[in-house]
Amino acid sequence: ELKVEQNPLFLSMQEGKNYTIYCNYSTTSDRLYWYRQDPGKSLESLFVLLSNGAVKQEGRLMASLDTKARLSTLHITAAVHDLSATYFCAGGAGTYKYIFGTGTRLKVLA
Amino acid sequence: DTGVSQNPRHKITKRGQNVTFRCDPISEHNRLYWYRQTLGQGPEFLTYFQNEAQLEKSRLLSDRFSAERPKGSFSTLEIQRTEQGDSAMYLCASSPNIGAQNTEAFFGQGTRLTVV
Numbered sequence: 201e202l203k204v205e206q207n208p209l210f211l212s213m214q215e216g217k218n219y220t221i222y223c224n225y226s227t228t229s230d231r232l233y234w235y236r237q238d239p240g241k242s243l244e245s246l247f248v249l250l251s252n253g254a255v256k257q258e259g260r261l262m263a264s265l266d267t268k269a270r271l272s273t274l275h276i277t278a279a280v281h282d283l284s285a286t287y288f289c290a291g292g293a294g295t296y297k298y299i300f301g302t303g304t305r306l307k308v309l310a
Numbered sequence: 311d312t313g314v315s316q317n318p319r320h321k322i323t324k325r326g327q328n329v330t331f332r333c334d335p336i337s338e339h340n341r342l343y344w345y346r347q348t349l350g351q352g353p354e355f356l357t358y359f360q361n362e363a364q365l366e367k368s369r370l371l372s373d374r375f376s377a378e379r380p381k382g383s384f385s386t387l388e389i390q391r392t393e394q395g396d397s398a399m400y401l402c403a404s405s406p407n408i409g410a411q412n413t414e415a416f417f418g419q420g421t422r423l424t425v426v
Contacts, residue, residue: 204352233414242401243353243417288352296341296405297366298415300352 202227202293206301214309216278221304223272223289231292232265232272236285237303243288247274279308314418316402322424323392330388331421335404342385343415344377345401346370353401359385360407392425399423 203226213219223232231250235243247256249265249272256263260283262275272289286305290298315334323329335342340361345353356375358366361382371377374392379385389396399422403415 235417242419243403245414245416248414290352296358296360297355298343298353298403299355300345302350302352 202229202291202299204289204291204299204301206287206289206304208304209302210305210307212307212309213276213279215280218278219276221274221276221287221289221306223274223301225270225272225291225299227270228267229270229291229293230267232263233290233292233298234263234272234274235288235290235300237288238285246287276306279306281308281310284308314402314404314416316400316418316421318421319419320422320424322426325394325425326391328388328390329392329423330386331400331402331423333385333387333402333418335384335402336416338406339404339416340382340407341405341415342379343403343405344385344387345403345417347399347401347420348397356387356400389423392423394425397423397425 205224234246237243247263252267254265260277265272286303288300288303290300293299342359344356347353356368357377359379362379374390377387399420401420403417405413405415
C-alpha cells in the first residue's frame with residue numbers, strides 16, 4: 201500500500217528566505233498533489249502533478265515530481281508571512297484514492 | 311455552486327450516542343470521499359463512492375461507521391455508539407470522473423466531532 205512521508209514536519213523560516221519541503225512515497229504513483237491547510241480550515245488544492253518531470257509554479261511556490269526517485273518537492277522562494285500554513289502532499293493510489301502525508305507545518309517569521 | 315458543503319460544522323456528543331454528518335459535493339462530481347483528520351496528522355481515507363456505489367471502505371471504518379450516497383448526490387456518514395477515539399475532523403471531498411484518470415479532490419470545510 202502506498203505510504204507518503206514528508207519532511208520536515210515543522211519549518212520555521214524568516215521572511216525572504218528560500219526553502220524546500222520534500223515528499224517521498226513508497227510505491228509507484230504517477231500522480232502527486234499538493235494541498236494547503238490553514239488552521240481550522242479545509243484543504244485547498246495547490247498543484248496537480250501528473251507525469252515524471254512535471255513542474256508547476258504559482259507565485260512563490262514551485263512543485264516538481266520525479267517518479268523514478270518517488271520524490272516530489274515544494275520549493276518556497278522569498279517566503280512571506282501569508283505562506284504560513286500546513287502543506288500536505290498526497291499520492292494517487294489506484295484510479296481514485298488519495299494517500300496523504302503527515303503534513304509540514306510552515307511558519308514564516310517577520 | 312460554491313464548493314463542497316458539509317454540516318454540521320461542529321458536533322459535540324456524549325459517548326455512546328449516534329451522530330450523522332451530511333456532505334453535499336460539487337454538482338456533477340461523480341466521486342465522493344470521506345476522510346478523517348486528527349490533530350497534527352494528514353487526512354486518512356475512510357470510504358469512496360462512485361455515484362451511489364460505495365466502492366471501497368478503509369479498515370479504519372469499523373462496523374459502527376456507515377456511509378450512504380443514496381441518489382448519487384449528497385452523502386451521509388453515521389457513527390453509532392460514539393467513542394472518545396472518534397473525536398476528529400471528518401472531511402468530505404469530491405472530484406469529477408474524467409475517464410479513469412485521477413484528478414484533484416475538492417474538500418469541504420469538515421465537521422469537527424468531539425465525543426465527551
